[in-house]
Amino acid sequence: MSDLHLSWVESANSAETPFPLNNLPYGVFSVGDGLPRCGVAIGEMILDATLLEGEGLIRMDGAPLFDAPSWNKLMSRPRADWDALRARLIDLLAQDGDPALKDNADLRARALVPMEGARLHMPFAVAEYTDFYAGRHHASNVGTMFRGPENALPPNWLHIPIGYNGRASSVVVSGTEIRRPWGQLKGPNDDAPRFAPSQRFDIELEMGAIVGTPSDGPITVDEADSHIFGYVLLNDWSARDIQAWEYQPLGPFQAKATATTISPWIVTAAALEPFRADTPAREVELLPHLRDCGPMLYDIDLSVTLAPEGGQAEEIARTNYAEMYYSAAQQLAHHTTCGCPMRTGDLLGSGTVSGPERGNRGSLLELSWGGKEPLELSGGGTRSFIEDGDTLGLHGAARGNGFTVGFGPCTGKVLPALPDPYARG
C-alpha cells in the first residue's frame, strides 16, 4: 500500500484529511454569488480547475474541459486523458513538482479557494441511474424479513447482480434537504389503499460507480472495470411502505424516486487503486461472462450517522464496501449483456452495503428489523424509521499508510411532508 504523498498545500499533509495529494477528487463549487466551477479538493482547499485551464496550466488537446460546471467532458474522454490530467494535477500540487502554481503567489491566491464557505454542487450530470441489490447480508436480511429464512435469497440472486433502473432526475448532492414523500399505501390489514405521507421512510447506505467510457454492446468485466471513472457515496432514500404496495410485479418505482443523495466529490478509480479488494468466495460459480477476473471491490470503511433535530450526530452503523457480493464492474458488465448502451454519466448504485453483524446494517429497515427492534439512540429516544428533522449522513474512507482517501460527507435532512400536495388552487 502506498504512502502519503506530500503537497505544498500544508492542510493536505495530515493522516486525517480526507483529501491528501493521493486523493484529488473532482467536484463543482461556487463561492458567494459566483457561477459554479470545476474544482479539485486538496486538504482544506479547492483548486479551481476552470481557472487553471483558462490560465493554460492544465491543458488537454481539443475543446476546453472545464468551461461547464460538470466533469462529464473529462469523463467522456479516453482513459489516457483521465490519467494525464491526474498526473498534471499531482505535478502542480506536489511538494517537489512543477513550481508553476506553487511559486506564483498571485495565481495561487486566485486558484486555491477555502473549502469552508464554498458551496458544493452536483459534480456531474447523471445520464441514467441504476440501482443494484448486490449485498449478500442486505439481501438475506430483507429476504428473511419478507419471505422467511428459507426463501431469503431469490433463486437468481447468486447468478446475476439483480438491479432495476432508478430515476436520474431525482439524484441530488449532499446537503440537499429531503421532503418526506406522499404515496399510495396499503398495510396488510387495510381494506383499501390510502394516499398519505410515508411512515417508513429509510436510507440505504451504498456506493455509486460512475461510468466514464460509453459502450454500445456487451462488454466484459475487465472492460467494465476500465470504463468506471470514479465513485461516490450514495444514499438511496427509500419509502418502504410505498414500495411494499407498489413493487409487484414490476419492481420499486415511486418508493425510490423522491431523492437519491450523492457525496459531492468524485473519488477517481485511480485514487482508489491501492485499495482494491476481492469479492467474497462464490457460493455457486458464476457463468464465465460474469466471473471475477481480479480484485474489483475496494476496501472502503463506511458508516452512517443520525442527528435528530437540534441534536448531535451519532454513528448508527459501520461496514465496508468489500462486503459486497458483486463488484461495480460485474454490475456494469451484466448491464450490457442484452446490448443496452451505456453512457458517460451513468450512475450505478451498489445496493445496500450491510455486514454480518447488527451494527453493520446499512438501512434502518435492517437495523430495527422492520420496526420490531427499534434502535436506541445514545442521545435518547429510539428509531424504527426516519423521523422529521433527522439528518442522515453517510461517510466513507479508504485508509492507507498514514493517509486517508475520503469522500466527504453525504448528508440530507428530512423535512416534514407537505400538508397535502393536491390541496392547491
Next chain:
Amino acid sequence: MSDLHLSWVESANSAETPFPLNNLPYGVFSVGDGLPRCGVAIGEMILDATLLEGEGLIRMDGAPLFDAPSWNKLMSRPRADWDALRARLIDLLAQDGDPALKDNADLRARALVPMEGARLHMPFAVAEYTDFYAGRHHASNVGTMFRGPENALPPNWLHIPIGYNGRASSVVVSGTEIRRPWGQLKGPNDDAPRFAPSQRFDIELEMGAIVGTPSDGPITVDEADSHIFGYVLLNDWSARDIQAWEYQPLGPFQAKATATTISPWIVTAAALEPFRADTPAREVELLPHLRDCGPMLYDIDLSVTLAPEGGQAEEIARTNYAEMYYSAAQQLAHHTTCGCPMRTGDLLGSGTVSGPERGNRGSLLELSWGGKEPLELSGGGTRSFIEDGDTLGLHGAARGNGFTVGFGPCTGKVLPALPDPYARG
C-alpha cells in the same frame, strides 16, 4: 369532430394521407450527407423548420428553437409557445393563409423536401424512459398465463398505474435494426442458468407520451395532461425468457433494455385534441389524486404487422389506444406523487395495448398464448415469438371526418444474435 383542413401542398389534401394540415407532426430529417434538421410532415413533403426559422418566417422570442436537431427546445417552452408555433405553421401551409411561403417559389423549393428519400432521425432527446403496464386486457392475459385466472391482476393494479423505469439510452427511431439479445436464461426445468440468445423475443404495441413541461413535485391529473407535448408509437422489444429469470424481486431489467423503437414523428397533443376518449368504467373507484377529470385517452386505431425475411407484411393484430385503463395523464400524475422531478423529454410508454379478442392482442406472448397456440401466418409458417429476419411494424391513425391523423410506421427488423459477444480478443 373537425373536418379536413386544406393546404396548398396538394398531397396533404387526401383522406388517406397520415399528414394533412390537421396533423403537422414534428420530426428530424436529413437528405443525402446533410446534417439532420427539424422538420414538419405535410402530405408527402417535409417542411424544413430549421430553414424557415433562419429565413425569419417562424420566429419565437428568445434563442433559436431549431438550431439543434431535436424538438426539445420547443418542448421545454411554455405551452403558449407550442400553440403559437402550431398556429403559425397552419397559417403558412393553409390554402387561404399567409402567402409568404406559398407565393415564394424559390423559398418553397428549398423549404419543402420530399419525404421519400429523406432519412428520419430521433425527433427528440429522451431524458428518461418509463414503461407502464396499464392495459387491462394485457395485464389479465399475462397474469392468467403466469399466475392463473384467479390471480391474473396484482392487488395494486386497479389502484395505481403500475410502471417501472426503463432505459432511455436504448430508445431508437423506426427503421433501426434490432439485434437479438443474449441473456441469462433458466427454464423451469433447467438445473442451472445459461448464457444464450433469447428464444422468446417479442414486441409490445404501445403509445409513448412525451413530457414537455418539467415539474418538481406532485402534479394533478389535469396538470399532467397539460404537460404532455405529444405522442409516438412505441415498440417495447421484450425478451420474455430473460425477464422470467431476472424479474423477481425488482422488475424487468435486461429483458427490456436491448431497444425500444419509436415512430419518427411527434404527433402533438393539439393535433389529437378532436380524438379525446374516456377511460373505461372503473372497477373500483380511484383515490382522488388519480381520478379521471375529463377524457384523456385518444381514439387511435393501432395495428401490428409482421413481414418474414423477404416476405410481405401482414397484419397480426388490431386494437385501439382507448382500450387502456389509465391515461398518460394519470400515469404522469402518479409518477410525480413522491416528488419525483419530471423533465422535458421524458418518455412514458403506455403499456401494451391489447383489446378483448385474440386478434386485439399487442404482443406475440399473448397472440400465441405463451407459445402454446402459434400464430398462423397467411403467407405460410407460424410464429410463437419473433424469428430472425422478421420485420415488425406498428401503425397508428386517428380518423376524422375525411382525414386521418397518422403517426408514420414504427418498424424494426430483427437480426440474428451475434455469435458470442464475449468471444473477442
